[in-house]
Amino acid sequence: MAPLLRPRHSLAKEKFSSYFAPLKAQSYHDPSSQSRGSTSHSIRSIAWNPLGNLIATGSSDRTLRVWNPEKPNVRFSTELKGHTGAIQKVAFNPVKDAELCSVSDDGVVKFWDVRTKTCVNEIKGLGDTTSLVWAPDGESLIVGNKSNILFILSPRQSAPVSSHRQTVETIQVTFCWSGKKVFVTTGEGTTRVLSYPDLEPILRLQHKLDPDGSDEFTLRGHTSPCVTAELQPTGRYLATGGTDSIIALWDTADWICQRTIADMVGPVRSISFTFDGCYIVGGSDEGSGLDVTHVETGEHVHNFKTAGPCPVVSWAPTRYCLAYSDIGILRISGVDAERKYY
Template sequence: MSNQNTRYLSRSAAPKYFSDIQIRAFHDPNARHHPGSHSGTILRTVAWNNLGSRIATGGAGGNVKIWNPEKADVRSSTDLKGTGLQTTEKVQWDPTHAERLASCGVGDSGVVKFWDYRTAKATQDIKTGGDNYSLSYHPDAYVVAVGRKDNKIKILDLRQNAVVNTIDEGNDTTFQTTFSHNGTIILQTHASGKVVLRSYPSLEIIYTFNAHTAGCYCLDISPSGKYIATGGNDALISLWDTTDWVCLRTFDKSDHPMRSVSFSFDGAFLVAGSDESMPISMMHVESGEYVHEIKANYPAHAVAWHPSKYVIAYTGEVLRVTGAGSFSS
């Protein structure tokens, strides 16, 4: 990606800065609409690698595609075929390696595939025994937590190539499972609206709080670890202090359920995605102000900030990437 001056952006400068953003659409002419896909959205998940040099997407049809954010031409992308899935629900990059990633979803006995995109081949696969909805790497990249649709969370150890532990959440659907930055806590979001924190590796519950009045769908941890943001079926984004677990503020501009939420690399800004057609709002974390709005006439289910720049990748019927001054002409 071409050089962007990575100076920190103030709240007052943000509206003008983001109003000048470029938006690039990454079209795949071979992609087809799949009637069984959720809310008609083809792409379900998006993730940057740790260098910000590649973007992974996945969705209906099961395949995973790797894009070069500098080149919107599909000929510069890489297909990871043979997932065995009907739908890819989640992709995530190895936090220690810019070329490795994992994917999971619905189909093929819940196979979780681990890839090296340079060879476009799977290096490893582990079956969880059921359809999967979420996954999260431990910071050491040897352990992955995978949430199944039957409310069981499987702990995978890549060194043993096996499932080594299971968390059973009973009747309370779990939507997202995420490791803390230091790997000592697993955070889970639930259909009941609560967030559960478990100690790792003991898996014992250490704290629970009610984040939303309806389902809590998504969660992100700020880069500093000072805050977490949660999104829910009540159309709210909630900001929580991780010292006292107090809700500092809510963002309530949306009328639709929030399916993904992401902090910018400096922790200053938030964006969130929904299954419903709506603008993508950008919020300033400390002041609570809305600073920009990205027009979108389609569902943007998944959103993700670049790891070191003011650039956003978001899904819809195609991948779009936006960021002022970030791309070569």
């Protein structure tokens, strides 16, 4: 079941570029990026809270900060201190605006109350964690590490609920909106569809491709590792991105790839849909600029000019605001726009 869409009007593709062209991206300067250099401060993860009135960034220099998008000065932000390694992922609880989770190279998962600026729970000993995703109901989450182990966690317990070792290189996990299955990207270029919470394959082949192999059905859309996946807010398409510079759009009814977006310069590191599911953008750590594509037609509708590569991208959950990392700095385009676009 797809989440209920906000009562917002969608921007027609013919008006998309003219709407964003005059807008200037707002920069959010962190003192860490100025004192230590943009390379050491590179942003690894960006996350909006459910209402879109807070945005968190996690960086390679251990800086975890929560910003007010309307107030770019750092004095209006909150730094959450406690991790001893690079922050790999941050994510807000999808049903609680002030509960944030972060994972780090220190092997610790931390749960924060951003109102009180305190860590309310932590889970240690998970290894080099690389992925993090909340279940849609906000009652559990999945964290993965470099040893290809997926941990199911509760935000209220200090130890994992369960652990599941995977047989292939596992990179990222994304939930379906019902919370009953997850999509797991792999180093083999495939995406697995697993049940939740037992994490067993759901789809099977009628005939094995290899007599000695598995009968598990996977989405095969990339010629190199598939590193990111994102489900459209409407639930119709699953987007996957690989190091082959391709974004594939899969119809979730029959799992057929409907179209590919192949105009990115480097590996696709992140993918994000607009709140209405009409537009998609991919982030890469090569090249510059961000190309926005109309999902249903595959048409290119706009290019956001950037100073450098933008590996992390994230559309706001309630409006047309695009947050992205650009040479170690958080930038948001559209945050100051109150004009009508319909």
